[in-house]
Amino acid sequence: MKGFFITAWDMSKSGPFVGSARKSEAQVKALTELGIEMEIYNNKKKLRKNFMTKITTRLPFTSVSDSLIYDKKLNGADLYYIRFNWSDWPFSKFVQKLRKNNPKAKIILELPDIDYIHHLSDTLKNFPYIIKDKLCWMKISKCIDRIAIMSKEKFLHEVPCIKILNGIDLSIVDIRKISIKNHEIHCGAVASLQKVHGYDRFINGLGDYYQNGGNREVKLHIIGDGEILEELKDLCKKRKMENNVFFHGYLFGEKLDEMYDKLDIGICELAPGRRAFELSSSLKSREYLAKGLPVATASKIDVFEENKFDYVLDYSDGEGSIDIQKIIEFYDAIYFSLENSMRVRDEIRNYAEKYLSIHTVMRPVVNYVLGNNFENRRFE
Numbered sequence: 024m025k026g027f028f029i030t031a032w033d034m035s036k037s038g039p040f041v042g043s044a045r046k047s048e049a050q051v052k053a054l055t056e057l058g059i060e061m062e063i064y065n066n067k068k069k070l071r072k073n074f075m076t077k078i079t080t081r082l083p084f085t086s087v088s089d090s091l092i093y094d095k096k097l098n099g100a101d102l103y104y105i106r107f108n109w110s111d112w113p114f115s116k117f118v119q120k121l122r123k124n125n126p127k128a129k130i131i132l133e134l135p136d137i138d139y140i141h142h143l144s145d146t147l148k149n150f151p152y153i154i155k156d157k158l159c160w161m162k163i164s165k166c167i168d169r170i171a172i173m174s175k176e177k178f179l180h181e182v183p184c185i186k187i188l189n190g191i192d193l194s195i196v197d198i199r200k201i202s203i204k205n206h207e208i209h210c211g212a213v214a215s216l217q218k219v220h221g222y223d224r225f226i227n228g229l230g231d232y233y234q235n236g237g238n239r240e241v242k243l244h245i246i247g248d249g250e251i252l253e254e255l256k257d258l259c260k261k262r263k264m265e266n267n268v269f270f271h272g273y274l275f276g277e278k279l280d281e282m283y284d285k286l287d288i289g290i291c292e293l294a295p296g297r298r299a300f301e302l303s304s305s306l307k308s309r310e311y312l313a314k315g316l317p318v319a320t321a322s323k324i325d326v327f328e329e330n331k332f333d334y335v336l337d338y339s340d341g342e343g344s345i346d347i348q349k350i351i352e353f354y355d356a357i358y359f360s361l362e363n364s365m366r367v368r369d370e371i372r373n374y375a376e377k378y379l380s381i382h383t384v385m386r387p388v389v390n391y392v393l394g395n396n397f398e399n400r401r402f403e
Contacts, residue, residue: 024058024059024060024101024102024392024393025059025060025061025062025100025101025102026054026059026060026061026062026100026101026102026103026104026392027061027062027063027064027097027100027102027103027104028047028050028051028054028061028062028063028064028104028106029064029065029091029097029103029104029105029106030047030063030064030065030105030106030108031065031067031088031089031090031091031106031108031114032044032047032065032106032108034047034048034063034065041273041275042306042307042310043135043306045192045195046189046190046191046306047063047106048063048192049190049191049192049195049381050104050190050381050385051063052192052381053190053192053381053382053385054104054385054388054389056382057382057385057386057389058389058393059101059102059389059392059393061102061104064094064097066091066092066094067089067090067091067092068086068089068090068092069089070086070087070088070089070090080111080152081148081151081152081155082151083112083155083158084112085111085112086109086111086112086113087109087111087152087155088108088109088111089108090111090113090114090117091113091114091117093117093120093121097121097124097125098124098125099125100125100128101128101129101392102128102129102130102131102392103121103125103128103129103130103131104131104133104171104388105118105130105131105132105133105167106133106135107132107133107134107135109156110155110156110159110160110163111155111159112155112159114159114163115159115162115163118130118132118162118163118166118167119162119163119166121166122166122167129168129169129391129392130166130167130168130169131167131168131169131170131171131185131388131391131392132163132167132169132170132171132182133170133171133172133187134170134171134172134173134179135173160180163180164180164181164182167182168182168183169182169183169184169185169391170182170183170184170185171184171185171187171388172184172185172186172187173186173187173188173189173302173304173325174186174300174302174304174325175302185387185388185391186387187384187385187387187388188304188325188326188378188379188384189304189305189306189309189379189384190309190379190380190381190382190383190384190385191306191309191310191313191375191379191380191381192381193313193372193375193376193379193380193381196310196313196314197280197314198313198314198315198368198369198372199280199283199284199286199314199315199316199368200284201361201364201365201368202284203358203360203361203364204287206239206240207240207241207242208239208240208241208242208287208288208350208351208354209242209244209285209286209287209288210225210241210242210243210244210286210287210288210289210290210319210350211243211244211245211246211282211283211285211286211288211289211290211316212225212243212244212245212246212247212289212290212307213246213247213279213289213307213310213311214245214246214247214249214307215247215248215249216245216247216248216249216250216251216252216255217249217250217251218251218294218297219292219294219295219297219298220292220293220294221292221293221294221295221297221321222243222245222255222290222293223254223255223258223294224293224294224321224341224342224343224344224345225243225290225293225344225345226243226255226258226259226262226264226268227258227262227343227344227345228344228345228346228347229241229243229262229264229267229268229347230262230263230264230344231344231347232347232348233264233267237347237348239351240267241267241347241350241351242267242268242269243267243268243269243290244269244271244282244285244286245268245269245270245271246271246272246273246274246279246282247272247273248272248273252270255268255270256270283314283316286316287316287317287354287357287358288316288317288318288319288336288350288353288354289307289308289310289311289314289316289317289318289319290318290319290320291303291305291307291308291311291318291319291320291321291322291324292305292320292321292322293319293320293321293322293338293345294321294340294341294342295321295322295323295340296340296341296342301323302322302323302324302325302328303320303322303323303324303325304324304325304326305322305324308320308324308326309375309379312371312372312374312375312379313372313375313379314372315367315368315369315371315372316368316371317334317335317336317353317357317367317371318334318335318336319335319336319337319338319350319353320335320336320337320338321337321338321339321340321341321345322340326378326379330374330377330378332374333370334357334367334370334371336349336350336353
């Protein structure tokens with residue numbers, strides 16, 4: 024059986040989309056090793072971004088982002104696994120042509136984020152995007168067999184869903200080295216910075232902790248860039264936390280591994296109330312676990328909801344600062360000796376191998392494609 028993994032996402036090995044590119048490559052590898060020979064298809068027309076695109080992308084029949092280009096090499100495959108980007112007119116036409124030319128194939132559309140429209144609904148100027156999305160889905164939903172999704176919905180846009188998780192290719196992630204740092208605590212946040220991450224809550228928590236007489240050395244390393252970077256830097260200056268919060272930008276390869284070796288706790292989303300959906304399936308949580316890092320979060324992380332995990336510090340959702348004393352107590356319960364630190368690290372890595380291996384999380388897709396599910400097909 025042969026198939027194409029179709030994506031208009033940036034597949035470069037550096038920059039803000041490196042995590043997405045690695046995930047796509049891992050999915051292709053897993054599907055191939057599980058019995059479906061896959062090939063990445065990334066033939067696209069890039070959207071030139073300038074002042075005019077802020078207007079033209081809101082028009083009915085225009086692209087919102089990079090557009091997939093149909094090539095006849097696509098014809099004749101058994102499976103088309105499409106990583107969703109935007110439901111604009113060119114994408115709708117691409118999917119319609121794919122179905123017309125391959126009526127017996129299975130087409131699965133993966134939605135990495137069901138909350139993408141919610142991100143746009145806060146301002147009236149984005150209303151045209153929401154209308155375009157609804158109109159285009161009316162066409163797209165008639166052409167696909169399944170939606171692969173990281174949530175509990177059984178149907179979206181009247182299309183049956185396959186529940187998957189974000190996974191990770193553990194073969195390319197080295198477990199971190201352990202060192203005891205004389206009771207210094209190093210927390211890390213690896214992300215393309217958005218408000219939902221809630222790192223402002225951590226920075227304010229640090230400010231409150233030291234303002235109230237705290238004397239333990241707690242550091243936050245922010246590894247990444249994004250729309251709220253300057254806001255976070257300004258908040259650090261306001262709270263006088265320049266010696267406790269460090270902005271490293273994007274790190275890759277050995278430099279990222281060296282940073283992970285320094286970290287003691289991985290920080291996941293701390294302000295989930297700033298988005299529409301409850302469960303988190305973020306790639307950063309997978310990388311933390313693959314590295315053997317305990318995590319702190321205010322989100323409900325999907326894999327933890329289904330499989331008990333002992334090394335997570337849960338905070339309540341909200342807008343107030345987090346309690347740094349809890350971070351200190353969490354750290355001390357794990358890192359009181361090198362032996363225990365290494366034991367915890369290894370247990371976390373084993374957890375990732377058991378539940379978050381890319382082969383494990385892609386198995387439901389393979390079961391659907393290779394299984395005897397023809398009675399459930401939407402097209403003949």
